Amino acid sequence: MAVITRRDFAKLAGAGAATLTLGGLLSGCANNSESEAVPTATDSGDVPNEVIVSMTPGSEPAAGFDPMVSWGCGEHVHEPLIQSTLIRTTAELAFENDLATSYECSDDGLTWTFTIRDDARFTDGEPLTARDVAFTINGIRSAAASECDLSMVREATAPDDATVVIAMEKPFNALLYTLAVVGIVPEHAYGEGYGSNPIGSGRYMLDQWDKGQQVILRANPDYYGEAPKMKRLVAVFMEEDASLAAAQSGQVDVAYTSATFAAQQPAGYDLLNCASVDSRGISLPVVPAGASKTDEKGDAVAGNDVTCDVAVRRAINYGVDRERMIDNVLNGFGTVAYSVGDGMPWSSPDMACVTDKELANKLLDEGGWTPGADGIREKDGVRASMDLYYSAGDTVRQGIAEEFSNQMKELGLEFAVKGVSWDDLYPHQFSDPVVWGWGTNSPIETYNLFYSKGSGNYACYENASTDAYLDEALGMPRVEDSFELWKKAQWDGSTGFAPQGDAPWVWFANIDHLYFAKENLRVAEQKPHPHGHGWSLVNNVDQWSWA
Known part of the structure; x- marks a missing residue:
């Protein structure tokens, strides 16, 4: 199996797939001879018990429905639906049991013990036991192709059928957030081809997968929990304009959209x-230009002679008008963001900084950056001019890059916008400013971006105090007790990665996830959606209903 790294996954998600035509959608949904006949809104006067949802082409799992690779627990996290998980998160992001009936962590944070329910069965009739849980966790831990990071786990063992013990390499209580999206696979039936023919114990079963077009899931009749109200979920993969057309013709029940098309709300649909x-x-x-950094692809150039100056980074954070960004780029469909986890229990109010261009200019002036003849600032022979990269084809990131560049000119900072492919972007990830999309319902995101050895530390940020706070936070036996330490990592009154501190990033907005949904469809309460416009919407599709 080829190794799929985090950056490869992002490329696949951004690249998209073949657009599904409306005719293909209709024929695909009708051609389901192996499935039970489920009446739909278009072929029966009865209230339907299926829902058809359009998703981005990148939502189709490249490696299939395999939690050992990326299904559920990869770049865009979501509940795996086909498989059960040890625990789940509620709409309020509290933990609740799924396969686990109880769990506890040792005082030193190095041992987690889970008790497993005894009434869960895989769809081939075999019972799910603690051995399957241990097999899954150890498999992910050792799989080179896995998008799920369980490197902090030493080993999972099953002393009996009802008990799983996870021994940790180091304390890491954010493990719970990962386990909430790790689907458990059967040890007896896992092998090559599992992703295309998954056996699970979750709420749904894979009924049909027409690659490049659609996936059909149907309710698992032997599910141990409450029976799903929606008996069938059809996910169709299409580009944004095709998604709009499918809603306009009434051929999907829920169609993803964006701020660009939000005003074109079809009749019979709510936004x-x-x-x-x-x-x-x-x-x-x-860090200054000339440095180097090693990641999973090898050595890369790092550093920038303009942004290495903290005065510039702070000025950028205070000088950008986020509300203007949201109005001009997102048509108002977004909320101001000052961090990667605004509103989460671990986010710090100290990350907030109101737009203050007078302060921004003062920071630049005091930092020795003086305007040149053309208005662009200079310092010690270094011109405050640099490239700003974004992934081509992403209109929102393009809009952000252009709006940001225009705003920064008002401060005397020049950003040349470069829209390039992922292959051409990644060589610049440690040396130039890049427009990124991040976000998950877990503090792991903060760790990845700001820990000195974090997998997403594109800013090459290193702060011993921040590292210490993050390590201490992850070492707390109770996740709830760690939130204040996460906040101190951001700003403890004297240091941190807040805008008044080291400011290695500038954040603009959390993008609203927009959908056209039929008026008589009752979509259950949603968790805050993480990065990615796809499967997270249907986390709780089993609770949806038709009026």
């Missing part, structure tokens, strides 16, 4: 606006 932690921001390398 469903889901709050998100899908953040957009720009990394600002904190």
Whole structure:
């Protein structure tokens, strides 16, 4: 199996797939001879018990429905539906049991013990036991292709059928957030091809997968929990304009859309606006040019002679008008963001900074950056001019880059906007500002971006105090007790990565996730959506209903 790294997954998600035509959608949904006949709104006067949802082409899992690779627990996290998880998170992001009936962590944070329910069965009739849980966790831990990071786990063992013990390499209580999206696979039936023919114990079963077009899930009749109200979920993969056309013709029940098309609301549909932690921001390398950094692809150039000056980074954070950004780029469909986790229990109010261009100019002046003849600032022979990269084809990131560049000119900072492919973007990830999309219902995102050895530390940020706070936070036996430490990592009154501190990033907005949903469809209460416009919407599709 080929190794799929985090950056490869992002490329696949951004690249998209073949657009599904409306004719293909109709024929695909009708051609389901192996499935039970489920009446729909278009072929029966009865209240339907299926829902058809359009998703982005990148929502189709490249490796299939395999939690050992990326299904549920990869770049865009969501509940795996086909498989059960040990625990789940509620709409309020509290933990609740799924396969687990109880769990506890040792005082030193190095041992987690889960008790497993005894009434869960896989769809082939075999019982799910603690051995399957241990097999899944150990498999992810050792799989080179896995998008799920369980490197902090030493080993999972099953002393009996009802008990799983997870031994940790180091304390890492954010493990719970990961386990909430890790689907458990059967040890006896896992192998090559599992992603295309998954056996699980979750709320739904894979009924049909027409690659590049659609996926059909049907309710698992032997599910141990409350029977799903929706007996069938059809996910169709299409580009944004095709999604709009499918809603306009009434051929989907829920169609994803964006601020660009939100005003074109089709008759018979409501605009469903889901709050998100899908953040957009720009990394600002904190070290001078000439440095190097090693990631999973090898050595890369790092550093930037303009953004390495903390005065510039702070000025950018205070000088950008986020409300103007949201109005001009998102047509108002977003909320101001100052961090990658605004509104989460671990987010700090100290990350907030109101627009203050007078302060921004003062910071630049006092930092020795003086305007040149053309208005662009200079310092010690270094011109405050740099490239700003974004992934081509993403209109929102393009809009953010252009709006940001225009605003920064008012401060005497020049950003040349570069829309390039992912392959051409990544060589610049540690050396130039880049427009990124991040966000998940877990503090792991903060760790990845701001821990000195974090997998997303594109700013090359290193702060011993921040590292210490993050390590201490992850070492707390109770997740709830760690939130104040996460906040101190951001700003403890004297240091941190807040805008008044080291400011290695500038954040703009959490993008609203928008959908056209049929008026008589009752969509259950949503969790804040993470980064990615797809499967997170249907986390609780089993609770949806038709009026």
